[in-house]
Amino acid sequence: MLYEGKVALNIEVEEIPTRNSRVFYNPHMRLSRDLSVGVVAVYAKRVNQPLTICDALSGCGVRGLRYGLEVPQVNRVVLNDVNPHAYEKLCEHIELNKCSTERYSAYCEDANVLLHRMRNQFDVIDIDPFGSFLPFLDAALDGIRWGGLLCLVATDTAVPCGVYPRTCRRHYGVTSLQTSYRHELALRIYVSTVIQRSAQLDYAFRPVMSLFQQHYVRLFGIVIPKAYEADKLLDEFGFVYHCFRCEFRTLSKRPLHECPYCLRVMRRVGPVWLGALTDGEFARDVVDELKRRDYQDAARLAGLLADESKILTPFYDIHALASIWDVSPPSMVRLLMELEDRGYRATRTHFSGIGIKTDAPLDELRKAMMKVAQ
Ligand SMILES: C[S@@+](CC[C@H](N)C(=O)[O-])C[C@H]1O[C@@H](n2cnc3c(N)ncnc32)[C@H](O)[C@@H]1O
Structure with a gap:
């Protein structure tokens, strides 16, 4: 038996869990889950109403159970995993943690089927797949309520980091570049894709927190089904221009052909969202929330996100x-x-x-x- 946050788990910990694990649990993702608890807690305080949460690709259920047990406003938790062994574990963990079956339920369905079936029912949806969140994005937008919080993970980070430019063009609609700040570029590409796909379906996805860690990215955003709001976000699209000779870089809606410093031809990535990847005020509240819970590493990370949120030029x-x-x-x-x-x-x-x-x-x-x- 082990504990993570307030959740008890009966699971064997593998050194390197993979998609072939009988039931997936990665202890190294604890930081991401601590941070997510802080984000959901801040969101819950802001909307100030009972929340229904869907952890659509639950694995052993640790993420969804932590939301339910650590954020008081969470009223109902739906856990789901297509893997039958994981489903058994979800049921076991609901019982082990003495969670009432009126408030906690487990399903063994394809996440897309579940989210479309439970259309418009969730205040918070968490999509934590192997690879990209893209195959689940449309269903998540269908499942979320007005003003809901969408939490996404992607682990195919080599693609928007410029290692596979053609795949990036296919999946994310832009050709990336391998710059010295490629991780930031990748995050911007992910956020842009979510904003653009949401807009195609007449939803506005406004990012509240975005981060890149070793092998994954995490995005959090508020979803509003308003075409007008989506248009406003699309108005903030443009290009990241980069000079490979002198490292000059800038975000701009206007064309820029030559580097203003060394006159070399500029390369560009886009169209991408040029706005903030993190809402600084939201991130500050997350820091306070995490400190209160003594999740110090996550608080430090959220603090950095808050500090850097106002500076849009990619890092040097x-x-x-x-x-x-x-x-x-x-x-x-x-x-x-x-x-x-x-x-x-x-x-x-x-x-x-x-x-x-x-x-x-x-x-x-x-x-x-x-x-x-x-
Ligand atoms: C990265 S793991 C989830 C980890 C978990 N959220 C956590 O924090 O520990 C991805 C999970 O998605 C499940 N999965 C893969 N494809 C799915 C699908 N189409 N529908 C539902 N679950 C799926 C896998 O069985 C696996 O348990």
């Missing part, structure tokens, strides 16, 4: 810049202070331990780095 890899500018990589703390002294925003980023986000222009960043490197 300090080692990549140091190599181009032929200086030693500077102390991160001193570089951040130097940029702030010069009147710019600057912060660490959750994307990389050697990355910073700043709204300083590239030449100002260069001056700051040269000064710190002296």
Whole structure:
């Protein structure tokens, strides 16, 4: 028997769980689940009503059960997994955790069938598949209520990171590039795909928190079935322009052919959403919620997301810049202070331990780095 959060689990822990595991449980995803509890808790406080949640690809059920047992406003939890062994485990875990069968139910269906069948019934839907959330997105939009919270996972991150550009074009509608900030680009591509697909079905998906961790991305957004709101989101689409010679990058709705610094032809990725990937205010509330629960690692992560949410320019890899500018990589703390002294925003980023986000222009960043490197 083991515990995660307030949930007891009777499951054998495998070192590396795979899609061939009899019942899937990955202890290394605990951080993602802690964070998700914080997000659902903040959402619950904001809407201030009893919530019905669907954990549509439950595995052993840990995620859905944690929402039910750790967020007081959650009134009803629907767990589901197409794997019959997982379904048995869901029933066992409902009983083990003394969850009332009036509030907790388990199903053994294809997630798409379940979500279409239970149309418009859920305030929160969590889609945590192997690979991409895309095959489940339409059904999730069908299953969610007005103003509901959609929580998505994707693990096919090599695709939008530029490793498989043709697959990226097929699945996500854009050709990606392998830049030094490809993880941020990938996150932007995922968010854009959800906004665009939702808009095609007349839903607006407004991202409230998005993050990239080792091998997966996590997106949270509020869904409103309003074509007008969807149009407003689409108005914020444009391109990420990148110069492979001098590392200049910018987000723009206007065409940009030449790098303003070195005159090289710019490469671009898009159309993509140019707005914030995380709502800073929402993320701050998540930090408070997680601290109260003593989920310190998740609180730290949410804090970084809040800090970096206001800076839209993709993060800079300090080692990549140091190599181009032929200086030693500077102390991160001193570089951040130097940029702030010069009147710019600057912060660490959750994307990389050697990355910073700043709204300083590239030449100002260069001056700051040269000064710190002296
Ligand atoms: C990554 S695991 C879920 C992990 C779980 N959410 C957690 O936090 O531990 C994906 C699960 O989706 C299930 N699955 C795969 N395809 C499905 C489908 N079409 N409908 C429902 N469940 C499916 C698999 O059996 C597997 O248990």
